[in-house]
Amino acid sequence: MAGRILKYEMDEKLRTLVVGFALAIPILYLYIYALLAQTNKSIFLIGTVLAILVFFIGALSLDLEVGSVGLPNFGKVAFFALGAYISTLLYSVYRWPFYHIYGIGPIAQFLFSSLVAIIICALVGFLVAIPTVKLRADYFAIMTIAGGEVIRLILQYEKRWFWAPAPVGPPQQVISNRAIVEFTTGLYPFNKTLAYFGFTFFEDSNLGSVFLWQIVVIVIFILIAITTYWFVQQIRKSPYGRTLRAIREDDITVTSVGKDVSRFRWQVTTLAACIAGLAGIMYAMTFKAFEAGDFRPFLTFDLYIFIIIGGLGNSRGAFAGTALVQMFLRAAQVQEVKENISLYLGSESPVIGPLFEFLQLDVFINPDNMRLVILGVILILFLLFMPAGLIPEPKTNNEKYLKQLTPEERMRSDEAVSARQSLTERERIGNEDTTEPSSKF
């Protein structure tokens, strides 16, 4: 018995550690390899950090819906797109109404356009939520994919409003965000490298030069990320968050104690839409140029990969997942890494040539697709073997109550809970073999 308890104690932490390292070490290796191959290493590093921060906020927004309240929103990309489009169009294209005011004009315009973008995201989120939150999980998923696609189609075809007017010729589909460029280039302290201020760390370590504005943008993004994280964390810890978790587990019970489940659902959907809109604004500032084709449902799937690898229902997990996967994706995009990965299997290969000739296959293993295959496999493996993710959701808001239990009591209660859950799920789905061979005790 004691051995079993010890095993239980060790099990979860050990598994998390082993899997975490098994993922992190190759990714870090790959990333460092890619980094060393760069000529300007600091730009690569800064690009990664910015992308991680942007997608972390997106992942937080998704996790608030999927992890906390159990709504599988697959239309998150629509709010990314709306945030990016509206803030960029208002600031960089239409420049109305504050931009031309002397002095504070650009900043006021920037804040105004961001605010408008977030408000519109909230409105759209609310409008999408009203008809859909009552739907079953899979219907909700398909409806949100559809809603996201409708918004993308509007952005793609509405060339009078959502395309950038060109000085000559027809409007352009590609929109470029000028916020960072305008605030920094030419303004005195920002357009200088750090070496100018006597801080020569980057040059000394041969990482290339870093401009002050890059540091400022990173600091601002980090501040935004920390604020959002704190905000989401407060929601999770509050009684409101507890209700959300209860809805996720069993909405019927929550209805029966007198809570309006639909109201909670649309509130969270609207809030998450705001956060996603914020991520969209940051997306536009980071990637500078984009078009409607960038906002296909695949972006949402990426966010799902982040939060499922990291762990559903907790913000630290969202960060861990985003950081790991973004580093992997960034590193796998680098030319030197690609050259090492890509492989030719075909009729001219040494040993297997005849077989491939017979099969009529000329396979160029393409790194762009291979990284997605790897990610997909990792996602499925996580769903099957570590559904809680790298950093599991805390069992309680207040760890001290858990610590009062003996390990044996904790183990028994865990087993009972999991058995109970599997039973209720069985009854709910009513659709599986109840007699699968399982370990004899």
Added chain:
Amino acid sequence: MSQTVLRGEKIYSGYGKLQVINGIDIHIDEGELVTIIGPNGSGKSTLIRTMIGLVNLFDGHVFIRDKEVSRMKPHEIIEAGIPLGYVPQLSNVFPSLTIEENLKMGLFVKKWDDYYQERTHEMFKLFPILEERIKQKASLLSGGERQMLALARALMPSPEVLILDEPTAALAPNLAEDMLQLIVSLKKELKISILLVEQRAKRSMELSDRGYVLVTGEIAAEGPANELLAEDKIKKLYLGVRDRK
């Protein structure tokens, strides 16, 4: 001494890692009505589901007649030629199938057409209500009719033992009494043994021959029904009989 129809020896079973049944010996003899009672969560349903192979058997043996069926899946038991008559508590009929198809499901592994006519004829004699609504979907039936259809379906393959999991759970009190009477009459008419799990402990115990009292996965008491009914402790704890003094 009559022969044993269904027998479980030292059954340990449960869900996943959680052990629910802790070493139970149970047997049902020919022509007997046996009732299992016990508080909620004591493992009554789990026990009978283990015996027909729906729940993992950790350890122990289950016999139907003299054939060992431990760790066989239900369809394997039926394919081995042993008909099962089991009526679960919740989803006891196939709602999207018609009554006719529901009855046919009782004879799924046998050749349908050979037995179907004579068996349905017999079932219609027992439950005349079903004949009128043969083409309707089972989801349109009322609770009591549903229960009858479930009984008819379970009786279609003429099983030797009928296993009923709380047949009166979803029924109104007067219908529940009718249902218990129906079960007793089934036992007499068809001469089959019946294993009954019931929440209406006192009433079902009065009607049955023998009984088991289950507490936390173990047998707290067993014996002829009248003896159990007479025992003070059981009366107080499980039968809901209060002292009048």
Added chain:
Amino acid sequence: MAGIIPIDIVSHTSLIIVYASTLILLTIGLNMIYSVLKFSNFAHAEFITFGMFTSWWLLQILTFALPWDSSMYLINNLIIQALFAFVMVGILGIASEVLVFGRLKRLAANPRSFTVASIGIGLVIRNFLAMIFGNFPKPNRGGTSIAALPFDIDIGIKQTLIRNDPFFGNQGIFITSFEVIIILMSIGTVFTVDYMFRKTKLGIAMRATSDSVELAQVSGINTRKVVFYTWFLAAGITGFGAALLRANQPRFSTLDGFMMLLPIFAVVILGGVGSFRGGIISAFIIAGVRQLTVIIFTQFQSPGGLEYMIEDFFYRITGIEGLVITFAPGYADGVGFLVLIFVLLFRPQGISGTVEATRERV
């Protein structure tokens, strides 16, 4: 001068029929999985892609392995390619059940995990195909004919039925021989599957399994086997349809299946889960709405159309040009979803389905 009816109604109708038939053929499998296993398989879109590529691959292998002049009949045979795709995609379906969905079911995972897992499977299949066969649209080279048919259909060109009629204007039909096969096959398959579902032993076993696994097992059904049969048939029919669809396209790519994802889900949800005949109606509704949107929006955008009228109206009032929204025919892909949203609002179980789209209420 065209007649009173300026639109080529016959041609548009034929396009609607072809698109609806394609949708019917591709949704049968999805509907089967949905109704028997009770989850929405988002990887279905990639089953379509897989079917397209495997049928094309067989053509390549046969072209290489067999002498063209003597075995052209065999190599170029659409039905053989489609049957090959049937088997391959069927195996893929079983593999996804064995490797992923079956395990998830045993873990008693919640419906969300199934959705995410099926999207993950889709991601893997799509990119795996792109890795092996290349990322760019493939031309349908080598050609495929319907040599297996006893009769010869040769209507691969536009047939103008009425020309310069004073009332009808120009009316023509544009339909290829492959499209005729798709139409015939979709009608045949949908009624066969419907019959199988309602009358045969396997169909009753499938419905029983979908109602209650436990009760089905106690009735002597090997539910595992039934689940495998369901996967094989559902995925196989999809592969079969995908092979026919591929033959009809000038080029095809790994994204083709994903592009079909939303329309096929719209058809299944609109028609009602578990109802194949509802699926026929809904496929025609979706195809009709789509084609109508194309017609109407094209009219709106033409000179003197609604778009110009609105712009002119606002220009006269405000003096600003461009105060109008664009009626791009490209919106046709999205209009079907709007129909779907409205249907789900007022009739959550679809046209003739039994499964409610809303969550259970107390």
